[in-house]
Amino acid sequence: xxxxxxxxxxxxxxxxxGPVRSRRLGASLxxxxxxxxxxxxxxxxxxxxxxxxxxxxLALDGHARNLPRTGDVAAALEDYLQRAARRKTKxxxxxxxxxxxxxxxxxxxxxxxxxxxxxxxYLPKVKLAILSNSSTIGRLEVQEALNALDLKLMKFxxxxxxxxxxxxxxxxxxxxxxxxxxxxxxxxxxxxEETLEGQPADPAMDRGPGALARRRAGGSVLAPxxxxxxxxxxxxxxxxTRLFTxxxxxxxxxxxxxxxxxxxxxxxxxPAI
Numbered sequence: 001x002x003x004x005x006x007x008x009x010x011x012x013x014x015x016x017x018g019p020v021r022s023r024r025l026g027a028s029l030x031x032x033x034x035x036x037x038x039x040x041x042x043x044x045x046x047x048x049x050x051x052x053x054x055x056x057x058l059a060l061d062g063h064a065r066n067l068p069r070t071g072d073v074a075a076a077l078e079d080y081l082q083r084a085a086r087r088k089t090k091x092x093x094x095x096x097x098x099x100x101x102x103x104x105x106x107x108x109x110x111x112x113x114x115x116x117x118x119x120x121x122y123l124p125k126v127k128l129a130i131l132s133n134s135s136t137i138g139r140l141e142v143q144e145a146l147n148a149l150d151l152k153l154m155k156f157x158x159x160x161x162x163x164x165x166x167x168x169x170x171x172x173x174x175x176x177x178x179x180x181x182x183x184x185x186x187x188x189x190x191x192x193e194e195t196l197e198g199q200p201a202d203p204a205m206d207r208g209p210g211a212l213a214r215r216r217a218g219g220s221v222l223a224p225x226x227x228x229x230x231x232x233x234x235x236x237x238x239x240x241t242r243l244f245t246x247x248x249x250x251x252x253x254x255x256x257x258x259x260x261x262x263x264x265x266x267x268x269x270x271p272a273i
Contacts, residue, residue: 008051011099015068015076025093025129032098033105035066041100042135044169056171070107074114081122097131109145127151135170137182152189
């Protein structure tokens with residue numbers, strides 16, 4: 001079993017947070033469209049920085065009353081942008097993210113439209129972005145809202161439903177084909193995948209054109225975590241937000257070799273192909 005999270009971060013307590021330093025987005029001003037006192041998400045990812053999702057769901061059920069309305073988000077964002085413009089605060093992106101999956105919000109399209117108006121008024125060079133797990137991408141209204149954004153960073157951790165279920169524990173119903181079809185409708189999408197660095201058990205994985213892994217300094221490789229079974233695993237995997245024992249590594253990969261891996265590092269945000 002996995003150990004308790006050792007470096008999860010607290011939930012966002014308001015609508016606006018940051019700017020936070022992002023490897024992919026630069027200085028990112030966060031917008032939390034989810035409840036402020038619990039995590040609302042359709043996934044329960046093993047590596048989530050906010051910890052476990054108590055009950056992953058694709059339906060709002062009784063959660064809608066706990067979500068900020070379009071007017072609340074617009075007022076909070078305008079207040080911040082007015083001050084940021086006066087103070088010349090560095091912001092590279094305004095990013096919908098927060099305590100779970102932002103596309104679950106039923107007013108996403110209206111909120112994106114309001115944010116675009118305010119962005120154009122106060123900081124027109126800033127990008128509008130979203131971090132999404134892609135679980136709702138089959139919904140037409142979500143596709144339309146996402147295509148109004150400048151940057152769409154969409155999670156796609158593995159190429160099989162089995163591996164996605166093991167890594168992300170999606171709320172049912174989940175159909176990989178629907179996610180892939182939905183992602184194809186988006187313009188300018190960036191696919192986010194968890195990748196691992198370490199010594200390969202199978203050297204062929206990073207040979208030649210179209211290699212599955214990218215060679216890095218020191219003889220290690222950088223590979224999607226869906227290929228974890230082809231890396232040598234030490235007696236624990238050091239991940240961004242959780243420590244995994246041999247048991248969880250075995251359950252993820254079906255294979256645990258005796259070779260050692262000094263440390264596994266997580267990288268995200270691979271460009272879409």
